[in-house]
Amino acid sequence: MPSKWRVVRGLSPVLPEAVCTPWRPVLALLEEKYGPPAERPEPVVKITSWVESYGGLSLEAFAARAQADGVTAAVAELAAAPVSGDDDDDGGDGARAGLLGELVAQDPDAWAADPAAIAAAARPALRAAYFNALHHAATSGRLSSDRLGPLPEVAFAVRPPEDGAGQAGQAARLQLVISNLLHRLWNTGASLGTVEADAVAWLRTLVAGWSTPRLHTSSALGTATAVPGGNALLSLTAWGIQHAVRTGEGLPEPLTAALEELLGAEPDDQALAVIGFGLGQLHHYAPGWVTDHADTLLALDAAWRPARTWLTHGPVRTTRRRSPRPGLPRPPGRGRAPR
Incomplete structure (x- = not known):
């Protein structure tokens, strides 16, 4: 069906009669073939909610683990957590890195308290996400200056x-x-x-x-x-x-x-x-x-x-x-x- 025909057919229930009149022969043929159009045209743009799934990992669960047992325990658990529905070649590290970045953004100072311990518990992909999140927190002024000082040396120590x-x-x-x-x-x-x-x-x-x-x-x-x-x-x-x-x-x-x-x-x-x-x-x-x-x-x-x-x-x-x-x-x- 030509695109113009599809547009006119979809809008025909709400178009003025003066607009539809020249199209009546075409609309009759289309109705005979496809049936009547919907009474209410479908919107061109549909807005739906979107929630980051992090490969099935729960942001709330890891935030609670960090609160209860400390951020090092949380990142160690995250590094070993299985990721569902991951088709990439990174073994799920992309999803884990995204979740870790969000965790750090929620409380940068708490996550920057012992960077050496977190770096030791994390794989390279998570180290990058961790230090990058703190870098952005410092840029936006959400990381205390005393927390920022040790980060470059600790990050350099775990360079690839x-x-x-x-x-x-x-x-x-x-x-x-x-x-x-x-x-x-x-x-x-x-x-x-x-x-x-x-x-x-x-x-x-x-x-x-x-x-x-x-x-x-x-x-x-x-x-x-x-x-x-x-x-x-x-x-x-x-x-x-x-x-x-x-x-x-x-x-x-x-x-x-x-x-x-x-x-x-x-x-x-x-x-x-x-x-x-x-x-x-x-x-x-x-x-x-x-x-x-x-x-x-x-x-x-x-x-x-x-x-x-x-x-x-x-x-x-x-x-x-x-x-x-x-x-x-x-x-x-x-x-x-x-x-």
Whole structure:
């Protein structure tokens, strides 16, 4: 049946006679074949209620377990809970992660009281969901500052192994949220202390394994910062800027070495977009270094040049407590810089 015929037939009980008259022959044929239309037309848009099932797991039951026996007991039970009706390849961890994120959002401070114990009781997918939920709680101001302090170091301690063991998707999600937590820490001017050098080296490894020659990426900055390698470059830059602020000695060698390697390689528009986003801060704290690399940093002859990204997204403030940081497990909006 042609779509126009279907529409007219469905609306014919409520249409004015003047509208129906030209259609009477068609309506008679359709009624002879299909019977009379419904007295009340079906709405075009139907609104129904939707409840997140979490694979049959009960949010209320796990919230009660956390209240009665503590959050560590709740997450240990959740990690072993069977998930019904799961057709994905993650063994139900997607449903468990969604439920854990909701549990943490209900009372972030309680769930952040002993992050090391929860990390030990959870698998990588749940660790990512746990730390990501706390990251978002901190972003929205619902996590106390004293609870936030230990999170980056604890998360870094349970980072995925560098040999790639485990599921790639789970590892990437955990790498991404660890990078965000490190960035958040360094934005406050704080340090990781004795493990900071290891964290910087880890970020450099992520960047090196991610960057590759490429051009014409749609929304290069948003695409880059939504994956571990590009996000790591953003966090590494934040570390270097804050190091320069604390010491007054300019950019540290691990950052300049990473940046110079990217600037000297075949163009990677995603990496260069991340560099361009922080170009204002780099110039503010290391004008000599920017001048030395002006040919690659400040040229405007191609869309992938760092200066083009800086011009597109505008300057970033150069205060001690602010530098570019995206908000996650939600990726930054395409075509706009993460704020």
